[in-house]
Amino acid sequence: xxxxxxxxxxxxxxxxxxxxxxxxxxxxxxxxxxxxxxxxxxxxxxxxxxxxxxxxxxxxxxxxxxxxxxxxxxxxxxxxxxxxxxxxxxxxxxxxxxxxxxxxxxxxxxxxxxxxxxxxxxxxxxxxxxxxxxxxxxxxxxxxxxxxxxxxxxxxxxxxxxxxxxxxxxxxxxxxxxxxxxxxxxxxxxxxxxxxxxxxxxxxxxxxxxxxxxxxxxxxxxxxxxxxxxxxxxxxxxxxxxxxxxxxxxxxxxxxxxxxxxxxxxxxxxxxxxxxxxxxxxxxxxxxxxxxxxxxxxxxxxxxxxxxxxxxxxxxxxxxxxxxxxxxxxxxxxxxxxxxxxxxxxxxxxxxxxxxxxxxxxxxxxxxxxxxxxxxxxxxxxxxxxxxxxxxxxxxxxxxxxxxxxxxxxxxxxxxxxxxxxxxxxxxxxxxxxxxxxxxxxxxxxxxxxxxxxxxxxxxxxxxxxxxxxxxxxxxx
Numbered sequence: 001x002x003x004x005x006x007x008x009x010x011x012x013x014x015x016x017x018x019x020x021x022x023x024x025x026x027x028x029x030x031x032x033x034x035x036x037x038x039x040x041x042x043x044x045x046x047x048x049x050x051x052x053x054x055x056x057x058x059x060x061x062x063x064x065x066x067x068x069x070x071x072x073x074x075x076x077x078x079x080x081x082x083x084x085x086x087x088x089x090x091x092x093x094x095x096x097x098x099x100x101x102x103x104x105x106x107x108x109x110x111x112x113x114x115x116x117x118x119x120x121x122x123x124x125x126x127x128x129x130x131x132x133x134x135x136x137x138x139x140x141x142x143x144x145x146x147x148x149x150x151x152x153x154x155x156x157x158x159x160x161x162x163x164x165x166x167x168x169x170x171x172x173x174x175x176x177x178x179x180x181x182x183x184x185x186x187x188x189x190x191x192x193x194x195x196x197x198x199x200x201x202x203x204x205x206x207x208x209x210x211x212x213x214x215x216x217x218x219x220x221x222x223x224x225x226x227x228x229x230x231x232x233x234x235x236x237x238x239x240x241x242x243x244x245x246x247x248x249x250x251x252x253x254x255x256x257x258x259x260x261x262x263x264x265x266x267x268x269x270x271x272x273x274x275x276x277x278x279x280x281x282x283x284x285x286x287x288x289x290x291x292x293x294x295x296x297x298x299x300x301x302x303x304x305x306x307x308x309x310x311x312x313x314x315x316x317x318x319x320x321x322x323x324x325x326x327x328x329x330x331x332x333x334x335x336x337x338x339x340x341x342x343x344x345x346x347x348x349x350x351x352x353x354x355x356x357x358x359x360x361x362x363x364x365x366x367x368x369x370x371x372x373x374x375x376x377x378x379x380x381x382x383x384x385x386x387x388x389x390x391x392x393x394x395x396x397x398x399x400x401x402x403x404x405x406x407x408x409x410x411x412x413x414x415x416x417x418x419x420x421x422x423x424x425x426x427x428x429x430x431x432x433x434x435x436x437x438x439x440x441x442x443x444x445x446x447x448x449x450x451x452x453x454x455x456x457x458x459x460x461x462x463x464x465x466x467x468x469x470x471x472x473x474x475x476x477x
Contacts (some may be wrong), residue, residue, distance in 0.1 A: 002270040002460075024044065024045065024047060024049055024052065024128070025129070025138075026046055026052075026128070027042070027119070028041070028042055028331070029043040029117075030039040032111075032115055033189070039107055039108070040110045040114070040115035041105050041107070042106040042122055043105050044103065044127055045101045045135055048126055048127065049103055050255060051212070052127055053106070055125050057071070057075060057106070059072065059073040060072050060074075064093070065091060067093040068092055071089040072088055073086075078121075078125070084117050084121065084474055085095045086109070087106050087107055089107070091104055092104075095142075095144075098135065099142045101138060103129055115387065124179055124194075131471075132470065132471055133469075133471060133474075134470065136150045137466060146174070148176040148457055149173075151178070152170075153236060155412065156169065160239055160288035161236070161283045162283075163286040164233075164236055167237065170408060171409060175408060176456075177457050179409055180419075183223065184457075189451060191446050191447065194212065194440075198438075207465065212433070213251055213430060213433050216433075217426075220417075223423040224423050226416075227411065227416050229407055229409070230416040231400075231416065233407060234412070235400065236286075236407070239287065239289055240289050242395070243292070243294055243318075245323070245324055245339055245343075247333070247339070251355060255293075255382040256291055258382045259280075260282045278293040279293075281449030313422065316343060316344065319396060320399065321348040321399050322350070323352050324352065326352070326354065327350070327354060327355055328353040328356055329358045348395075348399050350378065350395055351377045351378075352376065352379055352391065355382075355383070356380050356381045377394060385467070414469065419453070421452045422450075422453050423449075425445040427450040428444075432445070
């Protein structure tokens with residue numbers, strides 16, 4: 001069958017001989033697993049993308065190969081003529097595509113074998129397998145995205161909550177780029193004024209050093225705020241690992257079930273029921289959490305229970321926050337105090353008094369509350385579901401996520417490091433001003449700050465940095 005020209009005639013292109021296509025890449029762009037999805041996508045980008053599509057795809061009836069139009073047909077093996085899969089083909093000609101190159105997507109049946117076979121045919125037709133993040137890297141290099149937008153794509157893919165996805169979308173829309181570029185422009189303005197005085201001070205009016213200092217200090221404050229907000233955004237995006245600890249039979253498993261709103265753990269009146277760590281994933285007030293129900297920590301000769309207790313110690317060491325549960329009907333005990341001492345320094349800790357439903361008229365037992373260590377941060381009844389909202393709000397507040405509604409953008413770790421470095425450089429420039437050093441001393445660290453902000457958006461970035469950034473992407477993106 002002969003290849004056909006673009007137009008209203010029936011199209012197939014089956015059997016077309018293609019020229020070498022060293023810069024055309026291809027990959028599976030969707031998750032692939034047996035029974036995991038009904039549709040899988042093979043993405044092709046580069047100068048030979050359309051030619052490869054025409055060679056492998058036989059359209060049904062009379063369909064035009066127009067850009068941004070979906071074609072229906074079959075993927076064929078050009079060596080045997082076998083119909084490999086019934087599929088859809090989407091052609092997006094440059095520059096109106098994600099990479100600003102010609103892009104073809106083959107929408108195949110999901111699963112394992114069909115999509116892998118289609119990718120093999122695409123590679124045999126002249127494409128090469130894409131490296132991780134290579135599609136997004138081409139979008140960056142071709143001016144489709146700046147570096148912050150490309151990184152926000154990863155954040156969107158990995159978002160574990162609606163709020164995290166909203167922050168990622170703000171990055172894709174250019175929110176981070178606009179904030180950083182505006183600060184960089186302000187620094188460039190001051191750098192230009194300073195360098196002009198270094199070279200032509202006698203020909204220019206006197207420079208107001210106080211105004212320069214005020215502007216550099218203001219930008220430094222904004223950078224430090226962006227760093228702090230970025231750390232908050234990272235916790236919001238990655239979530240918190242919260243360990244529930246306590247003596248045996250104080251209600252840890254009941255609390256896990258209460259917070260996760262399902263019966264995740266077995267609950268009995270027998271001490272030592274939980275022998276291993278139980279984990280539950282949930283989103284609490286917009287923040288993703290991994291709750292870890294630990295074995296009750298006590299002295300025991302049971303080897304299985306001792307293994308569980310050892311793992312509980314490990315869970316404490318790895319936790320972002322700890323809920324220390326104790327029994328209100330018994331009161332605070334030396335064993336509870338010992339558990340409190342096991343919590344690593346600096347880890348947010350909530351003392352949670354449980355079984356409030358068993359107290360007479362809600363009264364605390366005698367002697368409870370006599371000292372600061374014995375004062376519960378929140379009182380609950382895990383069995384009846386009382387106190388859940390108060391506990392959730394206090395937990396997030398202690399972890400610095402009490403109110404994330406005002407967070408508009410969030411820098412990732414790479415961006416935060418550069419922003420913090422820029423703030424440090426500005427501090428050094430301000431120190432030069434404090435010491436009344438000549439203008440050129442001010443510019444040394446100011447240039448460093450400008451360069452680091454340029455690295456955030458990709459305006460000043462090396463190939464090695466790009467490779468490191470895009471290597472974290474999934475293949476196909």
